[in-house]
Each structure stands twice: as structure tokens, then as C-alpha cells.
Amino acid sequence: MIRYAKPTTVDEALALLGEASWRILAGGTDFYPAQGAKPFRENVLDINGLATLRDIAETEDHWVIGARTTWTDLVRHPLPAAFDALKQAAREVGSVQIQNVASIAGNLCNASPAADGVPALLILDAEVELRSAAMARHLPLKKFILGNRRTELQ
Template sequence: MTGYTRPETLDDALALLAETGGRVAAGCTDLFPATDARALQGPVVDITGLAGLRGVALTDAGLRIGAATTWTDILKAELPPACDMLKQAAREVGSIQIQNAGTIAGNLCNASPAADGVPCLLALDAEVELASAHGVRRLPLEDFIVGPRRTALNPGEIVTSVHVPRSALEGRSRFLKLGARRYLVISIAMVAVRLVVEDGRVGDAAVAVGACSAVATRLPQVEAALTGLAADHTLADAISEDVVCAVLSPLDDIRATAGYRGHAATELLRRAVTDAVGAEGGS
């Protein structure tokens, strides 16, 4: 590896990126497999020494997750029930070794259609904070991931944190995924559901699906269909496969046909909604 640097401050890291156009390295669980070389080709800017980029904090404004926060960190964090789906997804990210090293920002920047964390963060109305030598900006997650393996990152820019507004930390949530086997699998379909129940009815719903289309996506039509209904065992009946498929336009590839993906996503959503209602009723 040539041109490897490990800065100790964010300003130094941003200056190096502006000067060298280097590649950002953190957990490297996606970065290493993506190269055909025996080592990463420089210049490489290793951000694991930036203490301010790691950790989970709950504030009056909401939840801040540092870019270098690992999936194990998320599993250990004290989070409200609305984030249960994010913890459930964290348990599904590769092996324990991958969870110990892989970072939340790496999951986003890799921009895989099957990234486990993305549907959950979409259902949490997450925003991505980006920094460069020219300043800081925020983007809604849905605007940050623009296609398979493509993001809105500008040259010299890095993700510094993920933000969830306080308003999205209400309710109960559930994450489910389907793959060809139980562990260490790329999903055929995955869903994240967050429900806010008020006086026995769904006051608000957030629904997202991943691994079924070019990018993970929210399903506002399904959310609207759920809102206002009784939060009981009949709620799942409001989720129409025709509506789900119309919104997703499911992929047809080597892992599954479009028809199978649409059916699987619908069934997973029905199960996730039923689970979330059950969790709400048991609280």
C-alpha cells in the first residue's frame, strides 16, 4: 500500500482528502473485497483515529450516530424502541467479526441495494452529515444514495455522522430479511417498519424495503394505508401486494425473480407489522 495516512483530527483528514483525492478507509469490510489488488492502492486516508466520528448520542434534537460507529457499538447502545429495527439489522450484518469492524457510514457509502442498515435508517427519517474542506452539509438519506454503488458524495467529502430527528424516535419497530440461508447471506428482500400507536390506532407509519430495487425505498402508499387503522391482528391485511410491487418495481436477477421478490417483500411487511403491533401491545 502506498500513500497511507492516519490523521488525528477531522480538519487534517479533510485537508489530506482535498490535497490527495485519497480513498477513505475505516472498517474496510466493503473496501477490501472491492479491490482486485493484494492491498489497497493509495493514497488512503484512514479515519479510525478520529475519536469524534465514533459513538451514539441521544440529544434533545434526536439521535446522532458517528460515521465510524460499528454495528457492535449500535447493538450495545441504549436506544428507544423505535430503533429496535436498527439493532435487529445490526445482528444480520455479516459475522460477529464484521459487526465489530464494519461501520454505519461504510454501509451507506458502499450503497449496496442490499445494505442492511439502509431500510431502517430510511424508516427513521435519517439525514447524513457530510464534511469537506469547504464546509458541512446535510442530506436526507434518500437523497444521499442515488443508485447501486453510487452516492451524492463530492470529491474530498466524507460522511461524519448520521442524524435521526426526535420526531422519528417514537413508536415500535421491526426489521426482517429473507435470504437463501440463515446467516452470512445477501438478502433477497428486507423490510423495516416503524409504527406509532395512539389510542389503539396507527397514528403514524414508516415502511421501507431493501434488496428489491436499485435502491432501498420508503413506501408512502403503504404507510398511508396503515395510518388510522386499528393496531391489531387485522392490520397486516391492509398491505396489498399490488401496491408494494407497483412502488418497488422489483429486480429480476440471479438471486430471485421480480415476482418472487414482490411476494416476499409483501409477506415480510405483513409479518413485521404484526410483530410491531404485538410489541406495542406488550409494552
């Protein structure tokens, strides 16, 4: 039987990820075109209930952009000038309707060679945080994306 879950906390999401194999659904703008009309054969973990993942915050030495942050969130957030290329890329993604729902992490995890977010994040020396219930791992973006549609995600 195929499962669908929409957790409301990151801990709940990580616990689910630890107990089965899931496909993650964020804005769905890559997910649904890839699915097409095929029947669903994998569990779907919908992360749209995780409000804490939709956030941009400044720490002592980093800016942290939550995985579910949309391109529109990025464009509207006051950020230092170094982020102008990322904002410019955000405005290039699809159309305003796409930018309103699509996430920055979806762009990276999809690992398309045409992903507009990647060059702008590479020049910022961005890192990704990979989390499981057991641990958190930080990787430079250039080590996270392994090639066309291939990432370090496990």
C-alpha cells in the same frame, strides 16, 4: 507515489481530503474485498484514528451516530424503541466479527442494494452529514444514495 494517512483529528482528515483524492478506509469489510489482490493505485485515508467519529449521542431533536460507529456499538447502546429495526439490521450484518469492525457509514457509502442498514435508517427519516474543510451539508438518506454503488459523496 501513493500516500497512506491515518489522521487523529477530523480537521486534519478534512485538510487532507481538500488537498488530494483519497479512498477512505473504515472497517475495511467492503474496502478490502473490492480491492482483492489488485495493487493500490489511489491514496488511502484511514479514518480509524478518529475516535470522535465513534460515538452515539442524543441532541435536543436528533440522535447523532458517528460515521465510524460499528454495528456492535449500535447493538450495545441504549436507544429508544424506534431504533429496534436498526439494531435488528445490525445483528444481521455478516457475522459478529464483521459487526465488531464494520461501520454504519461504510454501509451507506458503499451503497450496495443489499446494505442491511439502509431500510432501517430510511424508516427513521435519517439524514447524513457530509463534511469538507469548507462546509457541512445535511441530506436526507434517500437523497444521499443515488442508486447501485452511487452516492452524493464528492
